[in-house]
Amino acid sequence: MSDPISRDDVAHVADLARLRLTDDELDHFTEQLAAVLEHARDVEALDVADVAPTAHPFELSNITRPDEVRPSLDRDEVLGQAPSTEAGQFRVPPVLGEAP
């Protein structure tokens, strides 16, 4: 069986997650993630031809709430949690790049 995940895959995923990994860490996590994926292969080996795919472990659907307003939080309390605020807003470092 081929390797379940390559070192490059791990580097790519780390990049997407904004994680800066050293070479040693890359080796380490490639090994660990491979073990997780190997375990998933055990599950793949099961015959699930008669099992319907599911997006959720519970057999539930259409759980909704009525469209009724509930009180929001106090703004001072909300902004009090933030490291930096200005004019009733969260102040964040200059944003590089664009929103998707």
Added chain:
Amino acid sequence: MTDTTTTDLAAPDAGLPGGWQMVIGLEVHCELSTATKLFCGCPNQFGSEPNTNVCPVCLGLPGSLPVANDAAVTYAMRLGRALHCEVKPSVFARKNYFYPDQPKDYQISQFDQPTNIEGWLELPDGIRIGIERAHIEEDTGKTSHVGGGGRIHEAGYSLVDYNRAGVPLVEIVGKADLRTPEQARQYVAELRSIILAIEVSDAKMEEGSMRVDANVSVRKADEPYGTRCEIKNLNSLRSLVRALDYEARRQIELLEDGERVIQQTRHWDEADGRTHTLRSKEEADDYRYFAEPDLVPLDPSAETLAAIDASIPTLPADRRQALATAAGVTPVEAAMAVERGLDDLALAAIEAGANPARVMTHVEHNLAADEAVRLDAANFAGLVTMETSGELTATQAKQVLAEMVETGGEPGAIAAARGFEAMETGALESLVDEAIAADPEAWAKFCAGDAKVTGAFVGYVMKATKGQADGKAVTELLRRRAAG
């Protein structure tokens, strides 16, 4: 539904040079006008003080859990059905990205199992534009960039307001079936009419409750699609048309110079009339979508869908068709009346026996969009009948109509109070003779076939009758005099 790409059969001319053709696909975000946000009970309200409509769920605080808003789900499905989509069992998904407009570092959207798929929308001229999907997602917060003249890349810092974070959206992804900026304009206008008709959003482009992103590429006829660019920041229909035209010409210029179009997102600048690069998309976006574990699937029953279908009123395309049939015009000609909500009035008047052509003229030229409510259809029909029977001239009818709208009065009474009586043909003829005698030079030109001087004679008669004469009758008399 694969028979929707009919645009290629009769590709309209986009006015581009050198046999180039435009290929346009639009993505429209529409904010749903629910009372609360998509996954929490915070008010869905435009214009509140920053960060006053926020709670643990829409701030993404640890331990908070989203619950889908029943009304948002219903509205999204109603919009899907109005766009002739199939409503499928659907699943929410996390779209992961790093940007402070989403405090969770992911946006709850839909990915491979969207709520609505494969629909279409019909333009007034009957061309069907395909809809790929219409999925539900939450809106993002609003970031503003401070310092560096407000430009993103030079910003000193950014401020974030999360009032909009979590507001319910439907993203309507259109197929690349549009071929001209004008078609794109019609598509957005039609989509807006539908959204307003089914009352799921106020669809205001200027307030951002309806936002349009455009994908555009160019190609020679019958060649495969070229590389596309995505244009953002289109805040009006006018911007949309201008930006598409500019962008297509920019791409053509590149290709004709032997360069290539780079797939990228570009920002429309209304002030300088150009698109500017935002970012290159050489690498495909990778949002690491996965099914949202905190929400269960949506799977509407047949009864739910039947109730949604029953809640959809007659849509603009069918209203155009109904009026067109009744008035003996084309659906394109009926479009303005429908767009302004005057079609029910026009239909009722025609049904009451009024002349369809006169009804359409009044509806198009002499009535404003909000005036139908103050006008009784039977009275309107009565007015048109007085006009066609010769009791009122076109000018008088217009004045009576204005007063009917103002006071809700009855046309006969208003005409009598104003002393309007049809002018005897004899009286009109002598006025026309007077006008001819007053300006022999113009009359010579008129007799020589110069129609431009007609206004001088009509103006004379109008002045003499204080605007009560029928301009058409005057022109007709002039023609007869000239013919000898």
